[in-house]
Amino acid sequence: MIRIVEVGPRDGLQNEARTIPTEDKVAFVDALSKAGLQEIEAGAFVSPEWVPQLADSGEVFRRIHRAPGVTYSALVPNERGLDRALEARADKIAVFTAASETFNQKNINCSIAESLRRFAPVLDRARSLKLPVRGYVSTAFWCPYEGKVPPEKARDVVVALVDAGVEEVSIGDTIGKATAAEVRDLLSRVLPLLGSVRPAMHFHDTYGQAIENVLESWRAGIRTFDCSVGGIGGCPYAPGAPGNVGTEAVVRALRDAGATVDVDLTALEGARRTAFAALGRNS
Ligand code: HMG
Ligand code: MG
Numbered sequence: 001m002i003r004i005v006e007v008g009p010r011d012g013l014q015n016e017a018r019t020i021p022t023e024d025k026v027a028f029v030d031a032l033s034k035a036g037l038q039e040i041e042a043g044a045f046v047s048p049e050w051v052p053q054l055a056d057s058g059e060v061f062r063r064i065h066r067a068p069g070v071t072y073s074a075l076v077p078n079e080r081g082l083d084r085a086l087e088a089r090a091d092k093i094a095v096f097t098a099a100s101e102t103f104n105q106k107n108i109n110c111s112i113a114e115s116l117r118r119f120a121p122v123l124d125r126a127r128s129l130k131l132p133v134r135g136y137v138s139t140a141f142w143c144p145y146e147g148k149v150p151p152e153k154a155r156d157v158v159v160a161l162v163d164a165g166v167e168e169v170s171i172g173d174t175i176g177k178a179t180a181a182e183v184r185d186l187l188s189r190v191l192p193l194l195g196s197v198r199p200a201m202h203f204h205d206t207y208g209q210a211i212e213n214v215l216e217s218w219r220a221g222i223r224t225f226d227c228s229v230g231g232i233g234g235c236p237y238a239p240g241a242p243g244n245v246g247t248e249a250v251v252r253a254l255r256d257a258g259a260t261v262d263v264d265l266t267a268l269e270g271a272r273r274t275a276f277a278a279l280g281r282n283s
Contacts, residue, residue: 001223002254002261003038004247005170005200008228008275009060010041010075011244014053015234016279022056024278026063031271032229033067036263041094041226044075045084051236061088073134077108082122086129093126095119095166096136099154100143103174107138107237116160123165134168135161136202140186141178144238151182155189168198170226173213174238176206180216187220200224203245205231210245211253218254225250229272232279248272 043057231246
């Protein structure tokens with residue numbers, strides 16, 4: 001069974017030039033909640049100075065209609081973010097770092113080692129509250145500033161997050177440049193080291209390789225995929241980062257390959273129309 005983590009309301013909306021009204025974000029999440037997805041990343045408790053597009057995430061969490069069985073998660077960069085996530089009653093948090101130093105500096109203003117130190121108290125508190133934590137490793141294949149990232153570096157950061165106590169690790173191709181061979185190579189290094197930590201893959205789609213990479217990951221044993229309806233998305237601190245791989249395309253490709261994906265494509269299409277209307281895009 002495939003787990004889809006719909007990141008459209010966070011990754012999809014964080015990079016938009018236009019300000020999207022809170023009620024449109026709420027309508028988008030509510031539309032996604034009808035699609036049978038297991039998890040929706042509904043916002044980010046990051047600095048509103050750094051990502052003003054998601055400054056109203058607390059309000060979004062307060063106003064959404066939570067569907068039973070759906071996990072509503074959010075990005076958290078530090079303890080301040082955790083406080084806000086708890087106040088908003090997020091079901092799960094995601095800490096995030098990178099395999100490339102330059103990207104990490106640009107994105108969260110600190111080194112990889114410093115980010116891991118910052119996560120320690122966040123993870124301690126989450127553990128005592130029984131709040132599930134995902135750890136993201138961005139630029140696991142390519143960095144917009146440093147170019148090709150050595151797979152050993154990505155592996156080491158994954159292992160550091162596993163050692164820190166996350167229960168899920170999401171490996172990110174932030175600028176959508178990975179090839180299937182690179183995906184195969186990294187997964188062969190990383191998967192044996194995860195223990196009980198669940199792996200997820202997070203592909204952006206720049207060169208039309210994301211679906212092939214999803215399928216390659218599936219063949220390697222991955223069952224959790226991050227994607228966004230209509231392929232919206234991108235990181236404001238990764239120049240050239242385009243949209244996430246589209247949820248509908250992932251569902252169709254995995255089903256064609258023989259996987260069971262229990263989501264409602266008609267409801268996803270409704271959610272995509274809601275998002276595109278909010279973004280002023282043609283459907
Ligand atoms: P900083 O400026 O170094 O933070 O930013 P600071 O600790 O020095 O604090 C400065 C001010 O920000 C203080 O306020 C803090 O209280 C406030 P002041 O005292 O000046 O009034 N502050 C906060 N306010 C609200 N919520 C918070 C928070 N933290 C500090 N959580 C920081 C460091 C990490 C906060 C900043 O760099 C940041 O928020 N970065 C986030 C950037 C981001 O969200 N990027 C996109 C998400 S990552 C991504 O897209 C990749 C992914 O999709 C995977 C992939 O594709 O690879 C996940
Ligand atoms: Mg992303």
